[in-house]
Amino acid sequence: MREGRVIRAISGFFDVFDEGCVRRCRARGVFKVKGTTVLVGDFVRYEPVGSQEGIIREVLPRRTMLIRPPIANVDHVVVACSFVTPDLNFYMLDKTLLQASVAGVEPTVAFTKADLASPDRVSATVETYQRLGYEAVAVAAKRGEGVAVVRARLVGRVTVLAGPSGAGKSTLANALAPGISFKTGEVSEKIGRGRQTTRHVELVRLDDTTWIADAPGFSQLQIPVPSREVRLHFPEFRALAEDCAYRDCLHLDEDHCAVKQAVAEGRVPASRYASYKQLYEEAREQELSAY
Ligand SMILES: Nc1nc2c(ncn2[C@@H]2O[C@H](COP(=O)(O)OP(=O)(O)OP(=O)(O)O)[C@@H](O)[C@H]2O)c(=O)[nH]1
Ligand SMILES: [Mg+2]
Ligand SMILES: [Zn+2]
Structure with a gap:
């Protein structure tokens, strides 16, 4: 078994880069039974077949x-x-x-x-x-x-x-x-x-x-986080949130919200806050439709 990096995935084939060579591989065996997917960027264990092909047996743990x-x-x-x-x-x-x-x-x-x-x-x-x-x-x-x-x-x-x-x-x-x-x-x-x-x-x-x-362009994207956590990924909200009256302030309908105050004073761009509200709403809808 050898290890390599998947650099391309085209209609069922994966090109695996290993020490300067690229092999066209298929994914087969145990690993398919488990329902694992192979992504470009994955490090995989594969069995070489001939000089230019191979079979992927395992996807190594992903960093991101x-x-x-x-x-x-x-x-x-x-x-x-x-x-x-x-x-x-x-x-x-x-x-x-x-x-x-x-x-x-x-x-x-x-x-x-x-x-x-x-x-x-x-x-x-x-x-x-x-x-x-x-x-x-x-x-x-x-x-x-x-x-x-x-x-x-x-x-x-x-x-x-x-x-x-x-x-x-x-x-x-x-x-x-x-x-x-x-x-x-x-x-x-x-x-x-x-x-x-x-x-x-x-x-x-x-x-x-x-x-x-x-990579191809995209227009659709799921919100990859619960609605309550969307705010944690707006770095400019982090320091401000310490001054919100509520410790778990969502910066939406709460009174004495330091984030909303900063938006009103122009210290946080209105478009960022609009994005936040829309992302929060979308995350909520995703959660509600999951039941
Ligand atoms: N004037 C100008 N045109 C650009 C610039 N960058 C890209 N374009 C043009 O924008 C169009 C799309 O560029 P692409 O690089 O193919 O766009 P892409 O993001 O790869 O698109 P997809 O592969 O469909 O996701 C082409 O006509 C480019 O010539 C730029 O800096 N200035
Ligand atoms: Mg392109
Ligand atoms: Zn707040």
């Missing part, structure tokens, strides 16, 4: 796991959020940041297509997220702007790109990793959302310890 995009063992997610086509969507961004926080994966927010927005809007948006405590950067991938900042954050880690279709994930991935060419959408494609260019999650090795995965 994301649902969208589906990938295991990443340390870092670059959340791509474009200013236009698709339009900036803070709710989707905050939802993706919630998913990363719950999964224990460090995020970098890449505000993409910065060349298509006014400089004032770009700096205000980036600064808002920096003030919240996130690593945030404006990216104009085609001009190379912001690319070096993101690249510096890849070193020694396994990174995946996440965000809606058309946000510029593959374009950014190509700029980050010269010599690698992920398929990107056509420039002329201005028909709006819905067209997915990238179809599969694919991990590419930049050096021994640095990997990057391009």
Whole structure:
């Protein structure tokens, strides 16, 4: 039995990287009986078959796991959020940041297509997220702007790109990793959302310890945490919550809520609080429909 890392999953086959070689494997045996799934990023035990194939027998324990995009063992997610086509969507961004926080994966927010927005809007948006405590950067991938900042954050880690279709994930991935060419959408494609260019999650090795995965865009995402815990994944709420009158304040209908006070005074962006309320409601609905 040998061990390797799954770098691609296509219609029942898994490409497993092991010491510089890639083997096309199927998953069979004991492990399928247990109903385990294999994700890109998984470390697996496999039996070699011939020189280029193999059979996966076991998935090793995962360090981290994301649902969208589906990938295991990443340390870092670059959340791509474009200013236009698709339009900036803070709710989707905050939802993706919630998913990363719950999964224990460090995020970098890449505000993409910065060349298509006014400089004032770009700096205000980036600064808002920096003030919240996130690593945030404006990216104009085609001009190379912001690319070096993101690249510096890849070193020694396994990174995946996440965000809606058309946000510029593959374009950014190509700029980050010269010599690698992920398929990107056509420039002329201005028909709006819905067209997915990238179809599969694919991990590419930049050096021994640095990997990057391009992934399909997504618009649907479950809330991966109970409603009462959503607030714990808004880092800017944490310090404020100590001054709420109720120890378990949900920052919703409670009186003397320091978070709501901060929103009213503009110290917490209204859009962040709107995201929080919507995510809380969605988590509640998920809980109620589970019964
Ligand atoms: N002006 C401008 N256009 C960009 C930039 N980044 C990407 N685009 C364009 O946006 C479109 C979509 O880019 P992709 O990189 O394919 O987007 P994606 O996020 O990989 O999309 P999916 O694979 O469908 O999830 C293409 O037409 C790109 O040329 C940018 O920084 N500036
Ligand atoms: Mg793509
Ligand atoms: Zn409160």
